[in-house]
Amino acid sequence: MTFAPSEDLRDMPDDEFRMLVRRFAEENYPKDMPRHSQRRLHWREVKPWYLALSRRGWLCPNWPREHGGMGLSAAKQLIMIEEFGRHGCARVNDIGIVMLGPLLIHHGSEQQKAHFLPKILSGEHIWAQGYSEPNAGSDLAAVRTEAVLDGDEWVINGQKTWATLGNDANWIFILARTDKTVKKQAGISFLLVPMDAPGVTVRPIENLELFDEFSEIFFDNVRIPKGNLVGEVNGGWTIAKALLGHERVFIGAPRLSANALAQLRALAERTGVAGDPAFEDRFVRLKLDLDDLAALFESYVEKLRRGETIGADVSILKIFQSELFQRISEEMLQVAGETAGLREPLDGDARLHAAGAYLMARPTTIFGGSSEIMRNVLAKAVLGLPN
Amino acid sequence: MPPQEDDAAENVRMIRDSTRAVVAADGDLSRIRAQRFQQSGFDPAIFATMAEMGWLTLRLPEQAAGLGLGMAEYCALTEELGAGLVPEPLIGAALAHRMTGADLAEAGICVAAWQDDANSLGWRKLRIDGGRITGTKRFIPDATGADSFAVATAGGVAIVAKDASGVRLDSEWTQDGCSLGTLDMTGAAPLAVHAADAVDDALDEATLATASYLFGLSGRVFAMTIDYLKTRRQFGQPIGSFQALQHRATDVKIQLELARASIASAAATLDAGAARAARSAAVSRAKCRANDTALLVARETIQMHGAIGFTDEYDAGLFVRKAMTLCNRFGSSAVHRRRFAALLKEAA
Numbered sequence: 001m002t003f004a005p006s007e008d009l010r011d012m013p014d015d016e017f018r019m020l021v022r023r024f025a026e027e028n029y030p031k032d033m034p035r036h037s038q039r040r041l042h043w044r045e046v047k048p049w050y051l052a053l054s055r056r057g058w059l060c061p062n063w064p065r066e067h068g069g070m071g072l073s074a075a076k077q078l079i080m081i082e083e084f085g086r087h088g089c090a091r092v093n094d095i096g097i098v099m100l101g102p103l104l105i106h107h108g109s110e111q112q113k114a115h116f117l118p119k120i121l122s123g124e125h126i127w128a129q130g131y132s133e134p135n136a137g138s139d140l141a142a143v144r145t146e147a148v149l150d151g152d153e154w155v156i157n158g159q160k161t162w163a164t165l166g167n168d169a170n171w172i173f174i175l176a177r178t179d180k181t182v183k184k185q186a187g188i189s190f191l192l193v194p195m196d197a198p199g200v201t202v203r204p205i206e207n208l209e210l211f212d213e214f215s216e217i218f219f220d221n222v223r224i225p226k227g228n229l230v231g232e233v234n235g236g237w238t239i240a241k242a243l244l245g246h247e248r249v250f251i252g253a254p255r256l257s258a259n260a261l262a263q264l265r266a267l268a269e270r271t272g273v274a275g276d277p278a279f280e281d282r283f284v285r286l287k288l289d290l291d292d293l294a295a296l297f298e299s300y301v302e303k304l305r306r307g308e309t310i311g312a313d314v315s316i317l318k319i320f321q322s323e324l325f326q327r328i329s330e331e332m333l334q335v336a337g338e339t340a341g342l343r344e345p346l347d348g349d350a351r352l353h354a355a356g357a358y359l360m361a362r363p364t365t366i367f368g369g370s371s372e373i374m375r376n377v378l379a380k381a382v383l384g385l386p387n
Numbered sequence: 388m389p390p391q392e393d394d395a396a397e398n399v400r401m402i403r404d405s406t407r408a409v410v411a412a413d414g415d416l417s418r419i420r421a422q423r424f425q426q427s428g429f430d431p432a433i434f435a436t437m438a439e440m441g442w443l444t445l446r447l448p449e450q451a452a453g454l455g456l457g458m459a460e461y462c463a464l465t466e467e468l469g470a471g472l473v474p475e476p477l478i479g480a481a482l483a484h485r486m487t488g489a490d491l492a493e494a495g496i497c498v499a500a501w502q503d504d505a506n507s508l509g510w511r512k513l514r515i516d517g518g519r520i521t522g523t524k525r526f527i528p529d530a531t532g533a534d535s536f537a538v539a540t541a542g543g544v545a546i547v548a549k550d551a552s553g554v555r556l557d558s559e560w561t562q563d564g565c566s567l568g569t570l571d572m573t574g575a576a577p578l579a580v581h582a583a584d585a586v587d588d589a590l591d592e593a594t595l596a597t598a599s600y601l602f603g604l605s606g607r608v609f610a611m612t613i614d615y616l617k618t619r620r621q622f623g624q625p626i627g628s629f630q631a632l633q634h635r636a637t638d639v640k641i642q643l644e645l646a647r648a649s650i651a652s653a654a655a656t657l658d659a660g661a662a663r664a665a666r667s668a669a670v671s672r673a674k675c676r677a678n679d680t681a682l683l684v685a686r687e688t689i690q691m692h693g694a695i696g697f698t699d700e701y702d703a704g705l706f707v708r709k710a711m712t713l714c715n716r717f718g719s720s721a722v723h724r725r726r727f728a729a730l731l732k733e734a735a
């Protein structure tokens with residue numbers, strides 16, 4: 001399957017672009033799909049929207065146009081995120097789009113690009129990320145899943161975990177140990193593994209939302225072609241780390257906190273807490289935090305717009321956003337009173353679901369680098385504090 | 388980049404450079420230390436240099452003999468002054484000019500006298516009756532060294548000479564070695580009266596400039612603290628290698644970056660000529676963040692330095708005491724949260 005380049009929207013004025021995206025979401029987001037869902041959707045649920053984006057050539061706003069992307073500026077990508085969020089569009093299975101695609105574009109061979117990128121664009125390949133292991137979480141470089149070259153094949157043994165929507169994926173990229181004799185970061189390779197290969201087992205894990213968002217994935221003498229290595233042997237750590245650029249900015253977008261604060265307001269009105277001076281003071285503090293976060297986020301977007309590089313200080317956004325989201329959700333839990341303990345949303349209205357927001361906010365300070373690891377990085381890379 | 392953006396960035400750079408005239412380039416604070424609790428608490432010669440550079444009228448349009456600079460530039464200026472703890476009353480004098488829209492050179496050193504009460508941003512209590520003023524203005528920074536006051540009243544902004552008949556000034560030292568005055572007027576006759584339409588805008592601008600001053604001093608004293616964490620050794624290693632301190636230092640850094648963004652976005656909101664409520668909300672937000680950040684930095688500075696941080700001979704204390712006085716100037720965080728909440732309600 002080949003893809004005609006999508007229409008070139010790079011030079012369209014931002015306001016006009018925003019209206020175009022808004023109209024597209026309104027007209028093309030499948031009517032029978034959930035909107036404003038608090039949990040991620042599985043592939044079987046989200047596939048129609050994925051394919052609608054694919055048909056329009058809008059699946060990969062971040063990829064260059066020659067690879068079937070839209071080649072958009074960070075500012076325009078943000079507009080798409082905002083407008084899709086506004087309509088309540090579900091997030092698609094985007095690991096191939098956000099993680100693997102850009103990595104292959106930078107570090108993959110021509111063959112790999114030609115083979116894999118179109119299959120992401122068509123929805124034929126749904127990717128999972130195989131980084132974390134039971135004993136390699138924050139200390140990711142400690143991965144032990146091992147790949148040994150046997151003739152023309154890598155033989156893989158080990159276990160990955162916390163693969164988001166791993167039970168939807170038919171391919172997984174992994175960091176595997178290929179040299180045990182060197183410094184841990186220097187003995188890791190980046191491999192592409194089909195999940196239907198013999199020896200791959202997937203076990204879904206239910207999270208606190210009672211949703212099977214994660215999976216454990218076991219590799220038992222799994223054999224893949226030698227050519228499924230990306231980059232150099234033992235060069236996997238470097239290319240995996242290089243991926244963290246623009247994405248870091250978007251992780252810090254104020255959208256989750258902004259939605260949660262609107263929910264808090266609605267909940268306070270519903271439960272009669274609104275107007276209580278103590279609540280209103282707490283609310284204003286949260287609102288001030290949100291507005292300042294938005295101002296800080298805008299300053300990073302502005303840097304991207306000017307083509308400046310983003311430094312390690314961008315982690316500030318992620319820390320503050322995720323911790324603010326948690327504080328707002330904790331306030332929701334309080335404002336909801338006893339109804340916070342109910343399993344189903346108050347009045348069946350997802351916006352009033354304090355427990356849902358509370359649980360949804362928990363992992364945001366863990367994934368993509370825990371707040372503690374982020375603070376370690378900031379202390380050293382930005383403040384220059386000693387080891 | 389559009390040309391006007393280029394110009395603004397260039398103006399900001401130039402104004403930052405120009406502060407070298409009054410801020411020691413090597414960061415030396417001996418002048419600041421020596422000035423404390425002496426005479427008027429500031430140096431009239433340095434104030435004169437500021438006036439010569441046109442800073443007192445920087446917010447007036449060029450037609451009115453001002454510099455016609457935006458809030459981005461004004462905030463850059465006060466940030467540098469804050470980093471140098473410059474005590475001369477630039478903000479109070481610039482406020483006097485901005486409230487009146489006039490060149491007040493003939494009134495000598497003229498500072499704003501606007502505040503009616505503690506814990507309030509109110510300024511409209513006094514009136515001008517038959518050309519005379521009776522009543523009190525409180526919390527006037529650096530009043531001792533001033534020659535005259537721009538007194539904000541419901542009936543206009545009156546320029547009142549300190550030595551005029553019916554005028555009495557009481558002054559008290561503040562923690563930072565400057566002073567706060569109380570101006571009692573009994574049938575005082577002003578030198579001139581200007582319309583009061585610009586007072587609200589002028590106060591918002593002075594509030595934001597003060598937030599930026601606080602941000603400047605917070606950044607400087609935080610840098611001192613980071614240096615200390617890198618060099619002070621205990622248990623055989625620099626204390627900055629301890630994770631507990633690293634994480635707390637990072638929390639301060641997060642607040643500083645929020646303050647930077649908050650002030651910059653408020654300045655942009657004012658410079659873009661947004662609606663009155665949006666301007667005031669942005670200013671209140673920035674002042675809250677700057678206040679709270681300055682007090683956080685103050686707390687962590689003393690704590691991370693240990694006992695030396697609690698001595699007067701160590702410079703960190705100069706910053707702490709300045710933060711203590713400025714966090715309530717033009718409104719505490721509580722005052723500004725209240726105003727922000729009211730504006731939010733209005734907008735809903």
